Amino acid sequence: MKRTSTLIILIAIVVVFGTALFYLWQKNQEDPVTYTTEMPSKETIIVNTVATGSIVPEEEILIKPNISGVVEEVYIEAGEFVQTGDLIAKIKVIPNVSSLTNAKNNISSTSTALQTAEINFKTQKSLYDRQKALYEKGVISANDFDQVNNTYLQAKQRVDQARIDVRQSRQNYDIIKTGTTSGLGDFAQTQVRATVSGMVLDVPVKAGNQVIEANNFNEGTSIASLADVKKMIFEGKVDESEVGKIKEGLPLEITVGAIENQKFDAVLDYIAPKGVAENGAIQFEIKGSLEKIDSTFIRAGLSANASIILDKAENVLAIKEALVQYDPKTKKPFVEVEVGDQQFERRDVELGISNGINVEVLSGVSESDKIKVWNQLQGPPKYSRN
Numbered sequence: 001m002k003r004t005s006t007l008i009i010l011i012a013i014v015v016v017f018g019t020a021l022f023y024l025w026q027k028n029q030e031d032p033v034t035y036t037t038e039m040p041s042k043e044t045i046i047v048n049t050v051a052t053g054s055i056v057p058e059e060e061i062l063i064k065p066n067i068s069g070v071v072e073e074v075y076i077e078a079g080e081f082v083q084t085g086d087l088i089a090k091i092k093v094i095p096n097v098s099s100l101t102n103a104k105n106n107i108s109s110t111s112t113a114l115q116t117a118e119i120n121f122k123t124q125k126s127l128y129d130r131q132k133a134l135y136e137k138g139v140i141s142a143n144d145f146d147q148v149n150n151t152y153l154q155a156k157q158r159v160d161q162a163r164i165d166v167r168q169s170r171q172n173y174d175i176i177k178t179g180t181t182s183g184l185g186d187f188a189q190t191q192v193r194a195t196v197s198g199m200v201l202d203v204p205v206k207a208g209n210q211v212i213e214a215n216n217f218n219e220g221t222s223i224a225s226l227a228d229v230k231k232m233i234f235e236g237k238v239d240e241s242e243v244g245k246i247k248e249g250l251p252l253e254i255t256v257g258a259i260e261n262q263k264f265d266a267v268l269d270y271i272a273p274k275g276v277a278e279n280g281a282i283q284f285e286i287k288g289s290l291e292k293i294d295s296t297f298i299r300a301g302l303s304a305n306a307s308i309i310l311d312k313a314e315n316v317l318a319i320k321e322a323l324v325q326y327d328p329k330t331k332k333p334f335v336e337v338e339v340g341d342q343q344f345e346r347r348d349v350e351l352g353i354s355n356g357i358n359v360e361v362l363s364g365v366s367e368s369d370k371i372k373v374w375n376q377l378q379g380p381p382k383y384s385r386n
Contacts, residue, residue, distance in 0.1 A: 037338050037370035043318040045355050047311040048253075049245060051286060053236020055256060055302045057227030058289070061196050064213070064220040069093040069190070071209045076224060078203055082194045089192040089223050091211065103173040110169045114162035117155070124155040198226040201300055232290045232298055234266055234306050240275055240282040246308050247271070252288045253307040256298060264298075266290045268308065311353050318358045323371050324351070335365060336372035344372045 072092040076082060128148055135145040202225045205211060214220030234254050238246065252266040266288040275282035288306060290298075324333050333351055336344040347369075352360030365371065 035342060036373045036376060038320065038323060038373060039370055040317050040319045040361060040365055040367050042315050043358050044314045045316065045318060045353055045358055045360055046309060047353055047355050048307045048309050049238070049242045051236040051238045051306045051308060053234055053304060053306065055232050055298050055300065055304050056235050057229065057300055058231040058233050060201065060225050060227045062222045063088055063192060063195060063224045063226065064222055065091050065192050065211050066213055067091060067093060067190065068213045069211060071205050071207050071211060073207055074203060074205065076200050076203060078200050080200045081198070082200060082226065083197045084194055086194045087191060088194055091190045091192060093190060103169065106169045107166070107173055110162065110165040114166050117158045117162040121155040121159045124152045128152040192223050194226060196226055198228045201225045201227055227300065229297070229300065230293065232293060234288040234290065234304055236306055237283040237285055240284065243271065243284045245310055251309045253309065254290060254304050256302050256304045258302050259296070259298070262296070264290050264293060266306070313353050313360050316352065316360045317367060318360050319371060321354055321357060321359045322375060323373065324359065325374060336374060337365060338370040338372060
């Protein structure tokens with residue numbers, strides 16, 4: 001029994017010793033780890049954030065009629081260029097019975113007032129003529145004649161004003177009935193004209209549509225919208241997590257989806273002071289003026305992306321962000337530089353801006369240094385057989 005136990009222990013020792021020898025032999029057969037290196041290079045590093053939006057005119061002018069009625073004829077189409085004063089449309093007036101009746105009554109009242117003023121003027125003129133003759137003969141004093149003269153002039157002034165009131169009431173009646181009157185010429189209210197020069201973006205009405213003039217209770221019907229297509233802006237939104245990084249005056253690079261292989265320069269002009277909740281996130285509106293687009297026609301409303309350049313370093317010494325290591329205690333960055341065949345030494349580095357792929361190196365390494373790729377895969381990848 002004692003011999004059996006001793007034999008088992010000896011066999012176990014031999015098996016363990018043999019296993020250890022086999023493990024050491026197998027490890028000795030593995031290839032040693034060989035680290036690759038990369039060298040710094042001159043790069044242009046741009047730190048940016050992206051906003052989505054669209055291209056819109058800087059100013060879009062809506063043309064509205066000065067009188068309500070029905071569109072009789074439209075003289076323009078979308079895409080045409082117009083100048084200030086060009087005829088856009090003509091409105092046919094449909095008189096309002098109540099307004100027309102009031103205008104007629106106004107004519108009657110002003111005519112009556114004119115007749116009364118004329119009668120009073122004739123009376124005052126007769127008195128004036130008599131007093132003037134007496135004054136010239138020295139019968140009455142100058143003070144008495146001045147009082148009569150003043151009354152005469154006031155009567156004459158009331159007649160002139162009454163005649164103006166009658167003329168205006170008749171013009172108002174004509175405008176309510178027909179939309180125009182004598183004396184207006186090219187400024188007849190039935191003729192809708194361009195108030196600015198530019199391209200016609202939209203004509204939302206056609207002949208036969210009813211239109212309403214702008215007033216205190218209604219913004220009125222738009223006949224057409226005009227804009228200067230050479231003055232376009234980017235209008236978009238940025239998330240609340242990004243708005244703190246941007247400021248007015250930053251450069252933008254605009255890419256338009258419908259225009260391939262072309263970028264447009266712009267400047268950030270406006271950042272909304274108040275955000276708007278959209279899809280569970282707070283969005284802030286931004287605007288940027290496009291520069292030098294004379295040679296390219298950009299249609300209003302095209303979707304676009306704006307790359308907001310937060311920082312930029314041109315032609316600086318840079319390395320890949322993945323080559324940088326950080327000291328676990330001091331948290332300071334460092335790299336390992338090759339000083340011999342597969343021999344490396346630690347170099348503390350001072351870093352500048354980073355775009356997440358490349359990082360600027362301010363000091364610590366030179367362009368000729370070979371930097372260890374410390375996090376590379378060990379050995380070739382293994383594949384499983386199906």
